[in-house]
Amino acid sequence: MTADINNPAPKPVVLHIGDPILYNEAIYARFCELYTVIRPSTEERQRPEFIKALKEKRWGDFNAIFRPYWSTGGEMGKWDAELISCLPQGVRVFASAGAGYDWADVDELANHGIIYCNSAAACTESVADFALFGILSTFRQLTWCTTAASDPTSFTRCHLDATALSRNPRGHVLGVIGLGNIGQAIAAKAFAAFKMRILYYDVKRKSSEVEAEVHAAFVPTLQDLVRQSDCVIVATPASPDGKVLVNAELLAHFKKGARLINVARGNLVDEESLADAIDSGHIKSAMLDVHTFEPKVNERLKNRREVMLTCHNAGGTVDTHIGFERLSMENIEAVLSRAEMPNSAVNAHLFSLDI
Template structure:
């Protein structure tokens, strides 16, 4: 839609990416309250997208709506080259996905633009349980041997049990107790009978800790020394550095396990392979990879390592939820209500929060 045809009574929402597929009735109501402008694929390429913003091709839009994680990102990373081109009228960026490493949420906050992500919490947490179990029961060895030779089948059948363990009464350490981390803690405790420890930059409430049977650790390295399995569930490193590197791996309990469902770039995979070779870790499972879509060659050759293809959040229910939550966040903010799933609200000055919401 051309800005010249935009109703002055309706806030403009810039819809980047493919059309809504599942929540059609919700989108119909959404479209009644807001003027939806959807840039074409060619307009979403970075040079053209930046030129369009500079030229105010889409007017003074109030929100950005990206309902899918695999489309709408053609302009690349939202950084210091791109974000300053946004109009001052833009109040919220609602995007599908659990991660936000492709957007500088700190800079968005400086521009007084709220970033809201619709996390695939249930799907990722379920997948994390599979990966945790894979490290305790050597499921990569079991599944690949079943598809290999009869001797490989027999070798695994005979020898894997002595190296496998039940998760019950083992300690699970979770790095990052956000929405996903909380569900992992809940499911692992209730389903597997695991003891839960967690590290986060902000300690959770006593009530939440009690409900999850989770114990807080202010010292990450100290937590690592006591955990039988560690799950990385934080969306990003605050300072951009890797969270799991050679130095940090030295603090892991000998014979422990590591699971990554966060971001591949947060882990030094060569150092991880070294820790596995040395016996510091007995197993690992990664759904995300440092150099996607290419998994680490050394890790690929290890039978005690389970590798999957960044599919932890990949369910139909997740996609449906992405669409819906993105629209609900835009609707809430533009109607003067609090956002439902804010990522960078804590970065706003309190005066700005009061002014905006």
């Protein structure tokens, strides 16, 4: 059958949720040539209206969902069975900014034939750099050191007393929970900068080549990892079973005087149990960039010299946003234009090779 040049096949339709493109204008222009791009308004992205619009097929039978930023496009809340069941049958890919995906039921998306892609690769460098700051802040009491200069008395007290609580990271054991792209970059940078000994835990062991490249050794259980580590970094985008990862039970297995850093997702750490562990002296210091109830942070962790709190800034650079835009568009093109599995497909293991 020959193609009808007078009635060409309609272009695939992409639902662009969130703010307009800011950086990759040329790539987006080509993207809009390949696909019909529809942007729901802010009002239409509120959950009740969003579900109503899906049910009435306001945007037709679109084929992909494009969310280029983590700070916008999520107004409809959790992508759960209620919301996913309203999507058109023709949706094949959901490409989003950010590394974490606890707000999206990626298994349920797969049940509907939808490949979910995150953009962890785009924020790898930024998050890994920030993690080095976390290591320094917990080993060198940087919260105390950076806030005590406000008056001569606190300055003098910090100058005299912070030394006894501070250590060089060099030679200490860094335990990395999750050796994906970000975890690998953290391990490599920590080894290069501080010559730390790197251990890691992941649900699936990495190849010997990856382990050698980032100087990391595998530990088979989380309990074994934290028992051996002087500093533990949470770098996994989600808990394997959807539950809190660092809870009171796991904290009890930490070395006395260990340090904890979370640059992943706020709900992976039980903040009340962490506060208890700091109060008891079992955990010496902590750095949290992400928080369970953002933008609110745990009251017991505020204004403590042992705790560095930042505002979900680890991946927050212009470089990251440029990468989020580009990678999300590339992931959609891989599926819609080339029928390929994207490199950053989180639920790829739930699909056959033939997509």
